Amino acid sequence: MGFFSKLFAGLKKTKDSIASKxxxxxxxxxxxxxxxxxEYVLISSDIGAEATEEIIEEVKAKAKKEKIKTVDxxxxxxxxxxxxxxxxxxxxxxxYPALITFVGVNGVGKTTAIGRLAHKFKSDKKSxxxxxxxxxxxxxxxxxxxxxxxxxxRIVKYTEGADPGAVVFDGITSAKAKKxxxxxxxxxxxxxxxxxxxxxxxxxxxxxxxxxxxxYKNYLVIDATTGQNALSQVETFNECxxxxxxxxxxxxxxxxxxxxxxxxxxxxxxxxxxxxxxxIDDIVDFDPEEFVNGIV
Numbered sequence: 001m002g003f004f005s006k007l008f009a010g011l012k013k014t015k016d017s018i019a020s021k022x023x024x025x026x027x028x029x030x031x032x033x034x035x036x037x038x039e040y041v042l043i044s045s046d047i048g049a050e051a052t053e054e055i056i057e058e059v060k061a062k063a064k065k066e067k068i069k070t071v072d073x074x075x076x077x078x079x080x081x082x083x084x085x086x087x088x089x090x091x092x093x094x095x096y097p098a099l100i101t102f103v104g105v106n107g108v109g110k111t112t113a114i115g116r117l118a119h120k121f122k123s124d125k126k127s128x129x130x131x132x133x134x135x136x137x138x139x140x141x142x143x144x145x146x147x148x149x150x151x152x153x154r155i156v157k158y159t160e161g162a163d164p165g166a167v168v169f170d171g172i173t174s175a176k177a178k179k180x181x182x183x184x185x186x187x188x189x190x191x192x193x194x195x196x197x198x199x200x201x202x203x204x205x206x207x208x209x210x211x212x213x214x215x216y217k218n219y220l221v222i223d224a225t226t227g228q229n230a231l232s233q234v235e236t237f238n239e240c241x242x243x244x245x246x247x248x249x250x251x252x253x254x255x256x257x258x259x260x261x262x263x264x265x266x267x268x269x270x271x272x273x274x275x276x277x278x279x280i281d282d283i284v285d286f287d288p289e290e291f292v293n294g295i296v
Contacts, residue, residue, distance in 0.1 A: 014257030015295045018045045022296070026071045030063055046227040048262025055081050055261075079296050085261055086288035091270035092244070096126070097175070097214035099183040101133070102247070103201060103237050104221035106189040109249035111140065113221050113275060114184050115147025116283040117247075122153055126181040131171030132157035133164045133204060136188040144186055150280060154178070164188065165203045172211045183212075198240045205241050217244040219272060224248045227256035234267055245272035248286070252276045257295065260286075 018041065025037040035056055042052040058081045059074075068074050094100075100117075104110045114130065121128045130148050132155060134140035141157040148155040156171040168185055175183045187204060190197055208216055220243045222230045237243055251257055251274045260271050271286040 012252070014045070014251070018258070018295050021045070022075070026074070030068070030074065035060060042258070045258040046256040046262065047258040048228065048231070048265060051085055051261040051265035054085060054265065058084070075296055079292050082261065082292045082296065083288050086264050086271075086291065089264040089268050089270040091272075094182075094217065095215040096181045097179075097183070098181070098217065099172070099175070099185065099208060099212050099214060100217045100219055101185040101187055101201075101204065101208070101241070102219050102221055103187050103241060103243075104189050105233060106137070108189070108221045108223040109275060110189060110221040111143045111147065111186060113247045113249055113273070113283065114144065114186055115151055116275065116280055117273065118147065118151040118153045118182075118184055119280050120283060121182045121184075122151055127178070128153040128182045128184065129171060129175045129178070129180045130155040131168055131183060131185040133167050133171075134186045134188045135160060135162045135164050135167060136190060140186065140188075154180075164200055165207045168204050168207050169211060172208070194236070198236075201237075201241050218242060219245045219247050220269075221247045221249060222259075224251045224256055224259065224274075227259055228262065230259050231262060231266065234263055234269065238267060238269070243267075243269050245270055247271075247273045247275070247283075249275040252282075257291075260291065 021041040025034060025041060039052055039056055042055060043049060059078055062077055063074060068077060102110050102114055118128045118130055130144055130153060132141035132144045135158055138160050145155055145157065156167065156174050158167045164187065171183060171185065187201060188197055218241045220234060220237050222233060234243065246263060246269055248260065248271055263269055263271065273283050274286050275283050
C-alpha cells in the first residue's frame with residue numbers, strides 16, 4: 001500500500017465522523033444557524049475550541065466575500081482554511097546527524113513508533129542507533145531490542161534500573177564513533193510519578209545538550225484515541241523539555257484525528273509522523289494538505 005493509500009485508510013474513522021456530520025448540515029443557506037451547527041461538528045470532532053473559532057471566523061468572512069453558494073465550493077474553502085491552521089505550526093526539517101528523544105506517557109505506543117521510525121530512516125539509507133533510555137520499565141529495553149532486530153539497526157542499552165543519563169551518554173559516544181546519521185532515544189513515561197520523571201528528562205536533556213553536536217529534537221508520542229485529553233500531555237511535556245514535534249499513533253483506530261488542529265493552534269507544535277496500522281511500514285510523514293483532504 002502506497003503512502004497516500006495508507007494515510008487515507010488510516011483516516012477512515014475520522015473522515016467518516018466529520019464527513020457524515022458535515023453532510024447533515026449542508027441544507028439551505030449559510031446562515032447563523034448553519035455556522036452554529038458547523039461549530040458543533042468541528043468541536044465534537046476534537047478540533048478544539050480555539051481552532052474551531054478561527055476556522056469559523058475565516059470561513060465565514062471568505063464565504064461572504066467570495067459569495068459561495070454550493071456545497072463543493074464551501075468544502076473547498078473549509079479545506080483551505082483548515083490547511084492554513086496546520087501550516088501555522090512551525091515545522092523544521094531534520095539536519096543530519098540528528099538525535100531525537102521520544103517522550104510520552106506509558107501505553108501510547110512509544111517503543112513501537114521508535115521501531116517503525118528506525119526502519120523508515122534505514123529505508124532512507126540513514127545509519128541509525130537506538131538508545132534504551134527507559135530503564136524504569138522492565139520490558140522497555142527488551143521491546144526496543146526486538147525492534148532493533150526487526151529494523152536491522154544497532155542499540156545501546158543497560159540493565160533495568162540503570163541511570164538513563166549514563167545510557168544516553170554512552171549512546172552518544174557510540175553514535176559519534178560510528179558516525180551514525182540518526183540517534184533515537186527512548187525515555188520513561190511514568191506520569192503518575194511526574195516530578196521524578198520530569199527531573200529525569202531534564203537530566204537526559206542536559207547530557208544531550210552537553211555531549212551532542214548535531215541537530216537535537218524532542219518528539220512527543222501521543223495516542224490519537226485520547227482526543228482532547230492529549231492536550232494536557234502536550235502541556236506537561238512541553239513545559240518540561242520543550243516539544244519540537246508530535247508523533248500521533250493509532251490514528252487508524254479512532255475518529256478523533258481532529259486533535260492535530262487543537263495542538264497546532266494552541267501550542268504551535270507540528271505533527272511530524274502518524275501511525276496508521278500494525279506493520280513496521282505503517283508510519284507516514286504528516287502532510288497537512290493530504291490530511292485535510294483525507295477528512296473533508
